[in-house]
Amino acid sequence: MMYLNDHYLREVPKEFEEISRAIFYSDALFETIRVVKGRALLLDHHLNRLRMGMVLLGMQWPAHWTSQNIMEQIQRGFPGSVRLRWTVWRKPGGWYAPTQTEVGYSMTAVPLDAEAFQWPNNTVSLGICEEVRLPIDTFSGLKTLNAARYVQAARMASLRGWDDALLLNERGRVAEATSSNLFWWEGTELRTIALSEGCVAGVFRAFLLEQVSDLGIPVREVWLEPEELDSLNGLFLTNSIRGIVPAQLEGTASRPSAATQELARQLYLHLGLA
Numbered sequence: 001m002m003y004l005n006d007h008y009l010r011e012v013p014k015e016f017e018e019i020s021r022a023i024f025y026s027d028a029l030f031e032t033i034r035v036v037k038g039r040a041l042l043l044d045h046h047l048n049r050l051r052m053g054m055v056l057l058g059m060q061w062p063a064h065w066t067s068q069n070i071m072e073q074i075q076r077g078f079p080g081s082v083r084l085r086w087t088v089w090r091k092p093g094g095w096y097a098p099t100q101t102e103v104g105y106s107m108t109a110v111p112l113d114a115e116a117f118q119w120p121n122n123t124v125s126l127g128i129c130e131e132v133r134l135p136i137d138t139f140s141g142l143k144t145l146n147a148a149r150y151v152q153a154a155r156m157a158s159l160r161g162w163d164d165a166l167l168l169n170e171r172g173r174v175a176e177a178t179s180s181n182l183f184w185w186e187g188t189e190l191r192t193i194a195l196s197e198g199c200v201a202g203v204f205r206a207f208l209l210e211q212v213s214d215l216g217i218p219v220r221e222v223w224l225e226p227e228e229l230d231s232l233n234g235l236f237l238t239n240s241i242r243g244i245v246p247a248q249l250e251g252t253a254s255r256p257s258a259a260t261q262e263l264a265r266q267l268y269l270h271l272g273l274a
């Protein structure tokens with residue numbers, strides 16, 4: 001039986017049962033993909049991250065999930081320009097310990113405001129969410145449905161008038177924003193938070209790190225104390241939906257770096273969107 005929104009049901013709906021492990025245990029992963037005219041950007045990067053996550057969680061990768069097959073599904077169902085969310089969950093069975101390795105999945109989408117990445121008119125204001133601490137372990141880099149910490153950080157940002165929040169890890173160091181990785185400039189060199197600090201292994205982050213070596217831009221993955229944020233130059237955020245977005249810590253007067261905008265132009269050109 002089931003009690004759902006003030007109604008008693010004699011049986012649990014099959015659709016609910018199908019996704020029950022995602023609801024009860026967050027036993028699921030997801031990818032958020034920018035689709036432009038039916039073309040899924042950075043699809044191979046998304047597939048690689050999803051496959052890595054499924055291996056770590058003991059989920060079976062369906063044999064028909066090739067890059068070509070997934071692209072065909074997206075083009076058939078979402079031929080326009082959309083923000084697509086691909087959610088993968090473990091099939092029902094067991095309590096905390098699962099009895100299944102097979103997965104179900106869904107794709108949902110909402111239209112994009114623009115096909116190409118847009119350079120924003122204003123920088124994103126950032127504050128530090130002191131209430132949240134991200135754990136550091138083998139699973140830190142995965143995009144799971146266990147997003148309570150990110151939801152609360154985003155809620156705090158909204159309540160305090162910031163555009164976004166920076167989350168700290170269990171060591172009290174900066175890890176990431178609520179849905180983006182953090183980068184900044186030191187002279188002509190790039191810096192970003194190392195994955196060992198507990199941030200999500202962002203798809204656009206991985207793409208950027210691959211491309212900057214070809215562009216001759218040195219980059220280092222480091223750790224960052226919160227008190228160092230005031231002195232950083234050219235802060236920017238990256239994710240697969242927004243691309244590169246300039247940012248600044250709330251209360252500081254830092255300005256976007258011209259190097260950041262040029263880097264964005266080069267990366268978007270590589271993606272065929274410039």
